[in-house]
Amino acid sequence: xxxxxxxxxxxxxxxxxxxxxxxxxxxxxxxxxxxxxxxxxxxxxxxxxxxxxxxxxxxxxxxxxxxxxxxxxxxxxxxxxxxxxxxxxxxxxxxxxxxxxxxxxxxxxxxxxxxxxxxxxxxxxxxxxxxxxxxxxxxxxxxxxxxxxxxxxxxxxxxxxxxxx
Amino acid sequence: xxxxxxxxxxxxxxxxxxxxxxxxxxxxxxxxxxxxxxxxxxxxxxxxxxxxxxxxxxxxxxxxxxxxxxxxxxxxxxxxxxxxxxxxxxxxxxxxxxxxxxxxxxxxxxxxxxxxxxxxxxxxxxxxxxxxxxxxxxxxxxxxxxxxxxxxxxxxxxxxxxxxxxxxxxxxxxxxxxxxxxxxxxxxxxxxxxxxxxxxxxxxxxxxxxxxxxxxxxxxxxxxxxxxxxxxxxxxxxxxxxxxxxxxxxxxxxxxxxxxxxxxxxxxxxxxxxxxxxxxxxxxxxxxxxxxxxxxxxxxxxxxx
Numbered sequence: 514x515x516x517x518x519x520x521x522x523x524x525x526x527x528x529x530x531x532x533x534x535x536x537x538x539x540x541x542x543x544x545x546x547x548x549x550x551x552x553x554x555x556x557x558x559x560x561x562x563x564x565x566x567x568x569x570x571x572x573x574x575x576x577x578x579x580x581x582x583x584x585x586x587x588x589x590x591x592x593x594x595x596x597x598x599x600x601x602x603x604x605x606x607x608x609x610x611x612x613x614x615x616x617x618x619x620x621x622x623x624x625x626x627x628x629x630x631x632x633x634x635x636x637x638x639x640x641x642x643x644x645x646x647x648x649x650x651x652x653x654x655x656x657x658x659x660x661x662x663x664x665x666x667x668x669x670x671x672x673x674x675x676x677x678x
Numbered sequence: 679x680x681x682x683x684x685x686x687x688x689x690x691x692x693x694x695x696x697x698x699x700x701x702x703x704x705x706x707x708x709x710x711x712x713x714x715x716x717x718x719x720x721x722x723x724x725x726x727x728x729x730x731x732x733x734x735x736x737x738x739x740x741x742x743x744x745x746x747x748x749x750x751x752x753x754x755x756x757x758x759x760x761x762x763x764x765x766x767x768x769x770x771x772x773x774x775x776x777x778x779x780x781x782x783x784x785x786x787x788x789x790x791x792x793x794x795x796x797x798x799x800x801x802x803x804x805x806x807x808x809x810x811x812x813x814x815x816x817x818x819x820x821x822x823x824x825x826x827x828x829x830x831x832x833x834x835x836x837x838x839x840x841x842x843x844x845x846x847x848x849x850x851x852x853x854x855x856x857x858x859x860x861x862x863x864x865x866x867x868x869x870x871x872x873x874x875x876x877x878x879x880x881x882x883x884x885x886x887x888x889x890x891x892x893x894x895x896x897x898x899x900x901x902x903x904x905x906x907x908x909x910x911x912x913x914x915x916x917x918x919x920x921x922x923x924x925x926x927x928x929x930x931x932x933x934x935x936x937x938x939x940x941x942x943x944x945x946x947x948x949x950x951x952x953x954x955x956x957x958x959x960x961x962x963x964x965x966x967x968x969x970x971x972x973x974x975x976x977x978x979x980x981x982x983x
Binding site for chain 1: 742743744745746748749750752753755756757759760764771775776777779780783786787788789790791792793795796797813827858859861875876878879882883885886916917918919969971972975
């Protein structure tokens with residue numbers, strides 16, 4: 514009897530944890546440089562807003578790798594892909610307390626810390642023969658959404674629902 | 679009684695295995711382990727080791743934030759471009775970027791900190807590299823092994839898969855990751871001072887060299903390549919490309935690889951064995967279908983590669 518309730522307890526505890534992970538109504542952080550909020554759960558969806566790295570959003574529901582969120586400042590809700598969001602709170606200007614929590618629990622991520630622009634600059638000055646011109650050029654190569662759409666249509670490809678999970 | 683004990687243990691294990699993502703894993707392991715411990719399903723020692731193992735996993739490359747991955751990728755990319763030189767051909771690079779973005783959007787990780795970007799390298803060697811965070815490089819030699827858009831798509835999908843699965847970051851020596859995180863923990867509050875910045879830069883330099891030497895010299899493990907091929911097949915299918923494009927490309931590569939070469943001949947499993955693994959994933963070996971519109975733009979973009 515005691516064993517049975519033990520099994521039940523294990524199940525309940527695990528269920529509780531997974532519900533917390535999968536469900537809506539929690540806060541998440543934008544973990545990419547620019548996070549687009551879309552009208553539909555698809556990369557073809559109209560962009561309603563662009564959020565900045567570290568912005569906190571409130572989740573409403575999840576569907577096929579997309580999460581419907583409320584942007585900060587009470588703007589209209591929209592969809593973001595899960596890969597653009599983190600469960601961790603991203604602290605943009607960390608104080609000593611946050612640094613401590615980040616190091617010991619892993620619940621926080623410190624923006625701009627660790628391998629960052631300063632480290633890259635120091636790396637460049639130690640390795641002057643390595644030229645970053647083409648890396649900067651690559652990062653500026655962008656493909657507008659309508660170009661992708663016509664590429665897909667012309668090639669008789671499948672319009673992306675936008676990623677799996 | 680023993681049976682119930684086993685059921686509980688199995689449930690615990692299933693729950694741990696079933697939930698992906700290391701933070702989640704760590705949480706579940708902690709909660710699950712403490713419950714199992716109080717109910718006597720596992721001993722105190724076993725509980726400690728479950729928690730310890732999962733924590734160790736979570737504290738490794740998983741702790742590298744997408745932002746830090748982006749900086750690692752930039753420097754890895756810079757080393758690669760300086761070694762192989764860029765091929766500054768507008769139509770070829772444009773074509774690669776439109777095709778690549780289309781594929782990346784269908785991957786399990788469509789968004790990275792700085793996004794996906796593609797560049798042709800001016801090298802006759804058969805090579806393709808994925809720097810962490812989304813910078814992908816493909817040599818002219820590799821593109822010459824492709825006879826159709828579906829084959830180019832296969833090459834790019836395989837590289838996107840390496841980024842999605844964060845294989846590059848896993849090439850970084852674990853002690854370096856620990857060292858970087860320790861420095862970060864001690865200094866996270868203020869901006870890095872001279873000595874600390876110098877220390878962290880050394881760790882960074884070491885990490886860049888770990889990743890590039892894996893990409894250029896040693897290659898990934900057989901299982902990473904198999905995982906990347908499997909994920910590539912998934913991406914190709916989602917977008918509507920024929921996954922046989924990967925087989926067609928590998929068949930062509932097999933003809934062109936020179937034994938003892940310093941390219942894919944050195945860093946990747948032999949094409950034949952990759953083909954065998956891929957064919958196991960699919961329903962049948964039908965011939966590669968040719969779509970005229972794809973073939974026309976493929977020729978326009980890469981015809982003279």
